Amino acid sequence: MAEIKLAESKVQELKEVCKKFNYDKGELINVLHAAQGIFGYLPAEVQEVVADQLNVNIAHVYGVVTFYSFFTMTPKGKHPISICMGTACYVRGAEKVLDEFKRLLDVKVGETTPDGKFSVSSLRCVGACGLAPVVTVGEKVYGRVAPEDVKDILAEYK
Incomplete structure (x- = not known):
């Protein structure tokens, strides 16, 4: 892998962030998170x-980076897409929604499109179970998403 x-x-x-936290390994x-x-x-x-x-x-x-799913060692797309796979979302068809994002963007989970626009990931729970299945694009939350909605969601960011 190239440096x-x-x-x-x-x-x-x-380095300023590290200084702000007094170089505390704790x-x-x-x-x-700041990095x-x-x-x-x-x-x-x-x-x-x-x-x-931090002298660690x-x-x-x-x-720590590999333990916490929030952290990523690969660049995310300009518009990171996350599909909730928690129980409520899963039983209401989140897997089909995820499959549609993968199909339309031609990427696997964890990958970024070659143009750097989109990355696709799945997560365990967004905490909006009443809106299942839930998709987030950046900070925006989409509820009750069906596979046929995926094309329109992507069109908002093209």
Whole structure:
């Protein structure tokens, strides 16, 4: 895997975040959350900066990043799409909705479209079970989504 060259301005921003948290290793999750906000994802190079700044083992940082599903080591699309697969959504057809997103975008779960516009993921529960099945695109929530609605949802972001 090729090494990623991080923008120096973003590295400085990340170092400021570490400073704001007093380089406290107990703040690792908060620092990683901020880092993902800065870079959009957490490649090895970002994890190395965090490990160095907080004086923690890189393996520990990697363990935290891979343990929590919120963190991602691959870039997300400009419009990240998440399909809820919690019980209520699943029994009301979320799998068919997910299949339609995968078909129309020609990606698998966890992948980003070649143009970088969309990424598709599934998650366990959005907490809007009364609207099942639920899809989020960025911060926007779509309820009672049927496979035939997917084309119209995507059209909003084209």
